[in-house]
Amino acid sequence: xxxxxxxxxxxxxxxxxxxxxxxxxxxxxxxxxxxxxxxxxxxxxxxxxxxxxxxxxxxxxxxxxxxxxxxxxxxxxxxxxxxxxxxxxxxxxxxxxxxxxxxxxxxxxxxxxxxxxxxxxxxxxxxxxxxxxxxxxxxxxxxxxxxxxxxxxxxxxxxxxxxxxxxxxxxxxxxxxxxxxxxxxxxxxxxxxxxxxxxxxxxxxxxxxxxxxxxxxxxxxxxxxxxxxxxxxxxxxxxxxxxxxxxxxxxxxxxxxxxxxxxxxxxxxxxxxxxxxxxxxxxxxxxxxxxxxxxxxxxxxxxxxxxxxxxxxxxxxxxxxxxxxxxxxxxxxxxxxxxxxxxxxxxxxxxxxxxxxxxxxxxxxxxxxxxxxxxxxxxxxxxxxxxxxxxxxxxxxxxxxxxxxxxxxxxxxxxxxxxxxxxxxxxxxxxxxxxxxxxxxxxxxxxxxxxxxxxxxxxxxxxxxxxxxxxxxxxxxxxxxxxxxxxxxxxxxxxxxxxx
Numbered sequence: 001x002x003x004x005x006x007x008x009x010x011x012x013x014x015x016x017x018x019x020x021x022x023x024x025x026x027x028x029x030x031x032x033x034x035x036x037x038x039x040x041x042x043x044x045x046x047x048x049x050x051x052x053x054x055x056x057x058x059x060x061x062x063x064x065x066x067x068x069x070x071x072x073x074x075x076x077x078x079x080x081x082x083x084x085x086x087x088x089x090x091x092x093x094x095x096x097x098x099x100x101x102x103x104x105x106x107x108x109x110x111x112x113x114x115x116x117x118x119x120x121x122x123x124x125x126x127x128x129x130x131x132x133x134x135x136x137x138x139x140x141x142x143x144x145x146x147x148x149x150x151x152x153x154x155x156x157x158x159x160x161x162x163x164x165x166x167x168x169x170x171x172x173x174x175x176x177x178x179x180x181x182x183x184x185x186x187x188x189x190x191x192x193x194x195x196x197x198x199x200x201x202x203x204x205x206x207x208x209x210x211x212x213x214x215x216x217x218x219x220x221x222x223x224x225x226x227x228x229x230x231x232x233x234x235x236x237x238x239x240x241x242x243x244x245x246x247x248x249x250x251x252x253x254x255x256x257x258x259x260x261x262x263x264x265x266x267x268x269x270x271x272x273x274x275x276x277x278x279x280x281x282x283x284x285x286x287x288x289x290x291x292x293x294x295x296x297x298x299x300x301x302x303x304x305x306x307x308x309x310x311x312x313x314x315x316x317x318x319x320x321x322x323x324x325x326x327x328x329x330x331x332x333x334x335x336x337x338x339x340x341x342x343x344x345x346x347x348x349x350x351x352x353x354x355x356x357x358x359x360x361x362x363x364x365x366x367x368x369x370x371x372x373x374x375x376x377x378x379x380x381x382x383x384x385x386x387x388x389x390x391x392x393x394x395x396x397x398x399x400x401x402x403x404x405x406x407x408x409x410x411x412x413x414x415x416x417x418x419x420x421x422x423x424x425x426x427x428x429x430x431x432x433x434x435x436x437x438x439x440x441x442x443x444x445x446x447x448x449x450x451x452x453x454x455x456x457x458x459x460x461x462x463x464x465x466x467x468x469x470x471x472x473x474x475x476x477x478x479x480x481x482x483x484x485x486x487x488x489x490x491x492x493x494x495x496x497x498x499x500x
Contacts, residue, residue: 001104003028003069006045009103010088015070017086024069024086033104033166034063035097042067047097048078052217056093057081072096094195098165102199105169109200110240112142112175113182115321116200118231119208119249121367123161123186124476125314126206128342130184130321136335137327142175144168145186147343147476151178162191168200182325189214189227192235201239204324205231205264206247206317210254211366216399225254237261245324247317250275269316277319279312284381286348286356295319295329302333307346307358308374344475346371349492352499354465356386359491361475363395363422365405368472372413375468384466390414391459392472393452394436396427396481403432407439411446414470416462418447420455422473423481452480453494460498471495 004026007015017023031043037059040046046063048056048071057078060071070086073079074093090096102109115130117123124146134141142151144163149156149171156171162185163171175183191197210225218224236244243265249255250268260266269277276296283290289304293316304312315336322332341347349357362371375388390410394403410417419436421429429450437443449455456471463469471491474480480489 393422404439
């Protein structure tokens with residue numbers, strides 16, 4: 001991007017040139033846009049952003065020393081620190097950073113069909129399903145999510161579900177380079193609140209559900225909900241797409257009160273036949289479920305390959321996507337029947353034949369409850385008396401109020417509970433376990449093993465043929481974070497190791 005193109009984005013006379021500054025050539029090129037002084041290289045533009053734990057304005061001088069050619073800031077009291085380069089004073093430097101990243105990388109999302117998914121649980125599964133169905137019908141689809149970023153066989157690792165604006169918009173450039181026509185994107189509340197995706201031109205927004213999580217960041221459930229709602233009142237409203245839609249879980253109490261912008265058409269999905277998109281479970285088995293699905297004026301029967309109502313919700317939330325793209329619904333249903341499943345989402349360890357062992361990412365009270373309840377209901381339907389053994393922990397440096405709640409849920413719905421570590425991060429793992437203990441009515445019959453590998457080993461040792469073993473919390477993750485170090489660890493592989 002040329003400096004002149006950058007300047008033209010702002011109103012006339014917005015770029016201020018201090019007396020000691022050198023005016024960059026209008027044809028000079030900007031090397032990159034950054035929000036951290038550590039990322040600055042020669043000819044960068046530095047955006048001073050106020051974060052939760054650090055204020056970028058304090059690093060303006062460092063950014064200039066490292067080669068920043070221009071500074072964008074919102075706190076005028078720091079203008080005195082900008083003496084040798086031009087600057088722009090804006091109302092919201094975080095928002096401008098995101099918008100300028102879109103411009104810098106070429107606004108490639110404008111030429112793609114984009115679906116954004118938000119909610120506490122189900123985002124990853126929903127992106128996997130969209131990717132699978134679209135790809136199988138010839139629509140190359142890029143995914144930005146918890147597990148990774150990918151399109152076709154090209155994969156980029158990620159450390160955040162919703163990455164920073166520079167990564168988001170550069171990834172869309174990558175998607176187009178690799179032939180992507182559509183995208184399925186997980187959108188977290190942090191990502192919305194920190195304006196990481198406000199310039200993405202979404203066609204469809206999906207709301208999966210809302211349950212307790214991230215209260216360490218948002219404070220209250222209402223704050224958490226109001227941020228999630230912005231996908232439908234702000235992000236979709238700002239999209240340049242002519243038609244925009246919201247697909248909302250009508251069975252979720254927050255979904256029922258979710259508001260959308262006047263330019264966004266809303267459709268509910270759920271179990272209620274009054275909704276335009278609904279489902280009913282006819283039969284349940286460990287290998288599949290038989291469903292009846294209603295899609296507006298159409299009816300379908302299908303053999304659904306995943307366990308749990310939550311997976312059905314995830315699937316039916318996507319039906320409008322395919323219909324909008326003129327993919328026949330009968331073809332969608334048929335293709336979904338052969339879906340192999342989602343890594344770490346109630347993923348059956350198929351190498352173990354005599355026990356029902358599942359690995360799942362459930363790490364919130366609601367997700368833990370739904371996961372265990374799924375296998376409890378199935379056990380009841382099959383008239384089985386096999387035990388449910390649940391292995392779980394809670395992540396460190398995250399919402400601590402949910403820990404005793406998760407303990408209470410695991411105790412109430414499982415026959416055997418093994419409490420262990422998740423990703424303790426910088427917290428004391430035993431202290432986290434002690435907080436989980438507070439939710440138990442009886443601690444004497446629980447098993448406490450801080451070493452996650454040994455906890456999984458214990459579960460495999462005490463389980464008998466036909467028992468159900470749930471290893472919860474980490475799902476697809478192939479690492480464990482202890483302190484500030486990330487070490488290799490894979491729940492699925494650990495189960496197989498101890499199954500021998």
